[in-house]
Amino acid sequence: MNSTARGVDPYALDKRDIARSFSRAAKSYDSVAELQRQVGTALLALLPADFQPARTLDLGSGTGYFSACLSNRFGGQTLALDIAPGMLEYARRQRPMADLHWICADAERLPLAPGSQDLVFSCLALQWCEGLEIALKEVARTLAPGGLFALATLLPGTLHELEQAWRGVDDAVHVNRFIPAPEVQRTVSASGLQCVQTVQRRWVMHYPDTAALLHALRALGANNVNAGRPHGLGGRHKLAALSQGYERLRERDGLPATYQVYLTLLQRVEPAETL
Secondary structure, eight states, X not given: OOTTTTTOOTTOBOHHHHHHHHHHTHXXXXXXXXXXXXXXXXXXXXXXXXXXXXXXXXXXXXXXXXHHHHHHHHOSEEEEEESOHHHHHHHHHHOOOTTEEEEEOOTTSOXXXXXXXXXXXXXXXXXXXXXXXXXXXXXXXXXXXXXXXXXXXXXXXXXXXXXXXXXXXXXXXXXXXXXXXXXXHHHHHHHTEEEEEEEEEEEEEEESSHHHHHHHHHHHTOOOOBTTOOSXXXXXXXXXXXXXXXXXXXXXXXXXXXXXXXXXXXEEOOXXXXX
């Protein structure tokens, strides 16, 4: 009997699994994080050139790559917050900076005072939350009036080639579910944050073979953490069938892996006083 038949959401996320997966991937993450660096650079480009926050939060900081970028660019105090203790331990050793402070916490329960941050930056992290609306309300609570929130998250269509190839093998859940753009927009509106700018972009990464793609996903810690996931990859025969199905999608540069990304710049605006 599968998890759906038992009434369990096969796409439900287990945060303990997420924290363990990313903790294990800390040492290998940077070696395969080209997409994350490209998306984060595009997200930084949304920030106004004259914006100078004194207090910055990197939400879902991972190995601290963009935490260091933010600290170098803006100075002041930068907080690097992540749910994975292994990531933070690795980041602290790799990027020992005086104004960079590390916090192990959940994005849906930020241990920060209201109005304490001028900028919150989050690159490809909030798709791991159980409820995006909770995380956005926490960010809105944490931002100072006029503060900015730069957010990049994944949309449906991400890794659709991998999902398609797996469908020819079995009916288990192999790719995480992502929130559609209209739902993200509704959640943003409900949070009280005001949209300054939104961009939807598609990145396509290429790999020499299926094994290289699966290795990269494991090295990132971006494993399938849904409740309906199969345990293990399914053995040699399933992997061979997966590779055979994926080969039908091969392009000139290799096997494609598409990432649909939603980038947005939001602002906390105080409501106008009524007479």
